[in-house]
Amino acid sequence: MNELLKALQKIEERINYLIQIKDFTNWGNLFGFQETCTELKKNPYEYHEEQFAAEIRKLDESISFLEERAEEQLTPMERVRIVRTIERFSLKDILENVYEDYTELGGQDEANIDPAMVCAKATIVRRIKNKPYTATVMVIGQETGHGEEFRNGGSCKPEGNEKALRYMKVAETEGIPIHFYVFTPGSFPIEEYPGAAQQIARNIYAMTKLRVPMVSLISEGGSGGAEAIGLSDFRLMCSHGYYSVISPEGAAAIEGKIREGEKVPKELIETCAERLKLTAVDNRTLGTIDAIVKEPQLGARHDDFAFFAQIRAEITRATDKVVLSAKSFKAFRDWENKRRKKKTERKDLAVDIPWDLTLDEQRRLLKLRSKKYREMAMLGFGGHPDPTESFLKQFQEKSEKIYYNLRYDVLKNSQKQLKKAFRDMSGEGSVIMQRLTSPLNTVKEFLAKSGTKKRPPLRINHKSTIPVTPYVDPLEITDTYTSPRANEDRTITCPNSHKHGCKDLWIPDLFGEFGGVCENCGHHFPLEYKWYLHNIFDPDSIFFFATDIVSRNPLGYAGLDERLKDSVKKTGRGSGNLTFAGKVMDIKIVVSMLYQDFRSGTVGSAEGEKFVQACELAIRKKRPLLSYVHTTGGIRIQEGTLGVTQMPKCTMAVREYIDAGGLYIVVYDNNSYAGPVASFLGCSPYQFAIRSSRIGFAGPRVIRETTGIDTSPDYHSARNALKRGHIQGIWDRRDFRRNLHKCLMTMGSHNLYYR
Template sequence: MDIDKRTQELAARLTYIRDIFGQRENASMAMLRTRLEEFLEQAPHLGMRELSRQVGMLEELFVLLEGKLESELTPMDRVRIVRHPQRICLKDILENVYDNYTEIGGQDEWSIDPGMLIARATIARRMGKKTVHQSVMVIGQEKGHGQEFRNAGSIKPWGNANALYYMRVAEIENIPIHSYVFTPGAFPVEDYPGAAQQISKNLYVMAGLKVPIISVFSEGGSGGAEAIALADKRLMLSHGYYSVISPEGAAAIEGGLKDKATPELIERCASRLRITAADNLELGFIDRVIQEPPLGARPEHYDFFRQLRREVIRATDEVVDSVDGLGPLRGMAIRRQAKAADPQDIFVRWSLGGGARTKLVDRRFEKFRAMSRTACRDNRSLGARIYSGLEGMLWSAHSTLRHDFLARYKRHLLHMLEALEAELRALRQGVGGPLGKFLGLGDGQQRRLEVPPEALERLTLLSCPEEGACRLEDTWVYVSPKSREDRTLTCPNTPTHGCLDLWGPDLFGEFAGVCSHCGHHFPMEFQWYLYNVFNFAQAYEFNSELESSNPLGYEGFDLKLEQAKRQTGLGSACITFETHIEGVTTVVAVLVSPFRGGTVGAAEGEKIIRAAERAMLKRTPFILYSHGTAGIRIQEGTCGVIQMPRVTMAVRRYIEAGGLYLVLYDTNSFAGPVASFLGCSAYQFAVRSSNIGFAGPGVIRETTGVEVPPKYHRAFSALSRGHIQGIWDRREIKKNLHQALLTMGGKNLYYR
């Protein structure tokens, strides 16, 4: 019987290997197969002892060859490992890594989102003779070994919302969060609370969550992963992947969306994207790799779970240690981390004190701030860099002095003066009223109004002659070159609204690209906004030397990047500048659609972070105008994805310092940026006829099988869903922005 079971297991291992290596034939695999077949053929003729010996030999051969095959794994094989139904899943981890757990927020299919598993778990640690149970909040995607209702760990917006809720609970309870990332990506529907919007909320909250967060990546699919992975320590399973997009998705984009991508192209994309644990460790986006057994961990690998347990405990300890200063001996022990010493034996209290909690958040920011620093090109000279560093310091000092120190006194003085003036006025009124009546001045009925001649003149002569007789027509500072072409265009709403054809010079000139009949907005160049809204002619642009580069050495991308730079005259898809909008000094960042679709990579992220920092330093409002963004730049791989938490954290710091962060969407804004630093603003507006969402209709159809109606991503849908706060007419953006600056804003903003 035992032999049967063992042979069955071996057969299963062979099937698994075949699954992993896909189409590729391979000497080791062939050998295992023939040996197993030979054995099965002979088996009926063999005695018990011989059987046992042969099975033992076969098992050794399997171990040997599995080790050999392990070294032949391609990135795509790893993707297949991670997606294999035999891959360990979160429930296995809960059962084997933790000592006890209670599932909360749903059970199996009876959950708001069965793909998202949330549990309170405990880890028992020895303290002398006592056993202490330490609580953690475990959050992660559950793939359930291929259970249909788990949706492969693709989380719906409400699943992420539920995760966020329990992260907050953990914060209140002051217990660490262990998050396990097992997702191919988020489920990209916009039903409330909306895929993008919810991920951005998660990121925003996690950026400031005051408990240690440890995340473990198995399958880290872009935005869906980020929703729970903004952590103080990021561990990764050695056979996992962490990527901006699935290799299939990348291949689809690469190969032109029309045809189905070939397996070869998918393989190529998988290796170009640098998605493996080793790659990500090298790039600095994860802290440690947890070695799995050859060909990936499966539920029967108990040693692996023990190791995983050690690693998560150690990671949690380290985080606590970094902010809460343990005793010297324990600290040293943890830091040395001799493999021999089980961290379980050294007790570390995981609940943090007040100061440590703030420090934790600061550390987290610093950690992410330092990531992907080298993934963009900084063309500034050394002198310029030193100068800008110094300038920052000076500004910092200046702003502390002016806004914190002096302002307090100034405010006191102003209050005093105001009070005095009010007193005086009260005095005048109190006495003046009756006095005036007594003198008989207030008798309104009989009074005959005398018209002074100069008043009469105002009724009949030209007022404000200095303005000229003709009131200035609304002319635009920048007029689109499209307005010079004599041709007509058809408004897309013609079938429903009966719009007449529009003449190009009218449409792109005077009308600013707005259909005069139905108000549909045709896209306009980013220059139109720069000059007509943001007063770019008088603006001071900074950090233009920061340019996009090709951090992963993605094949063929250098050429495309050069082309984009040449065509747009820009170094990256982001322009940051300081400007005045109707007299209000503001820092503005613009995502430029024509530059690689306005995608965000390391350079764009860094520029936005620096812009937010500048706005914080100078205490000005910060406006992010998305002229259009297709998402994270896939060719930068995780260097791009990491911008989601990075920039969100920077923006959060700015907002918490009292800043006003305002986002304006235009044309098409999708994916990563919307699901992070754009979507997290409390004040998001859209230009009419723009589209906002997580994934486009084509992607939704492909990944979920759901057909979405044609106007699914329209700004008006986003407005009724509560994603954005208003929709603006292009011709009135400047007016609306100015009004927004006057009516919103933080306590420390000095823009009036």
């Protein structure tokens, strides 16, 4: 009877699991089966053992049928619920069952700087021809803890991501592969140092050039939290997991314009889950992952030991594949010859491939990683050139690269070396000549003093009629463009009037002469992006490029096509990122500008591609790169993971630009939030903000709903960002041109064309 009661307990657990997946609805009469289990448990000894066993068999058959049916009809939102159940396997389960042995680093359980992030040094056994080979790896991932509250559901704080980065660098120093496991609904949105957005940006920036093989497995990949440890050479994803730019509930709240405190309709959540294309199959189709790890029916749980064996095989195979791609041709030949001799198509290696890499292999690995992310999300935008145009464009880019390399790397460096040689020679020569001519100069000075006569003082004619031209500072903001807002004939009240006693401002003066700045307290009123185009850069110096790249609707997201058409009609432009070459006091620079008017400056595939092309142009022509953020609302959620992969893609481009000796300056204005700040903007060594701008990872409402913390009105202010060390300075809008010119003259390496 005890065995039968245990079997009944198992069936009850399966029923409860199904109820969770079906969102606590009476699907398939689950509540009825639950009541039957309860009745059987109450009076088990009223039944004969055979009768009790028959009831259990009947229940088992019914539940098995429902499980098969549920698996066949599994919706995207149900996959999300599977991932969120406490029965779901976790990183600790993987460490216990996939790896031979491990040592946790940086804390243990609650005695930890952030229990949601687990780092461990582990050993894994590979079997080749039934012969074991032990390899050491670094394991890094979020830990959900099967409902343990101190794990915070796998939502890492900034210090947790900082811990992950620390041990990534340890792995790089030791030359061992890194296995990442992504189990997070998203990062914990707090701005205190090191800051959620800024730390994610640091992680992604460092991961772009880690000189070790990196493989990741995604179970629950929530937006920026996933990207903090998600950039890798090979990405695996569990078949019942999800990887998304935002949670379905968050997307539904935005789409439905749900006010705070209101309940989001379940139907809308289900609809958004389908639209976001967040399943493993969807992501494989979009090219944001490389392979899918098959899970058992209705998802793997903590006691599915066969699944852990499969993870071991897949993670090992993926690491071998990454290493092989960076190895020499000899390794490929050995593997291929062995495979052909056996006349088999098995995917496992027939020879042992060491996971350590030489310097040449490391360089090849980084090149392949860069290529992988450069080609990611290419189907997410329109305006691809035809084969002829593509060939001509590549030819032009290569020609430019050769020309500018010859001009600046060869000729200019040669000139510098010649000048240095002449300077050294002239310095040596001047010392010798000074010693030789010193006695003669002494005699000459003595004779000159003895024969000197006093000259009459010079008389100045104060009545001179020579006209004096007043000096005009070329760095002052000019009045070549006045905001259309200055045409309103009324007054406006400064938001700080209750603090500083500011008087009402006359709009024509405020948005005309004052440049949108309150003369009393310095509050900056928002201005349109065109004001900056006309007042910051030299007249007639702007040349737009990559204008053929336009935003589109790659997921077929309902309603996005109409919104894009409205934005195109409103702005006359095809995307929310303006890329152009311009000049500041004759210094040529490349500019990327995210602006408010096109979908609130959100970043999608088109915006990311244009940013990458701006980086590539700046590298070729050795020019400074300015990223001016008029406004950005984050990643465009309607593009799903094609949008979120712009975070590593654009950060990769920034890293290559900075490594090439470029000067990357970021200036925030108005509102700058979420993914872009947590990646290619936040990784800049030179970040500044216009006064009155707001910068952060998540807005006050998201912070309140996620953490329960009420933030102060100035929580995201530029001043607080400066205090936290997230930015390096605050600029007055009227001094933008002057400060930018100062940065161009004092920052950056000698690799810039004008140095």
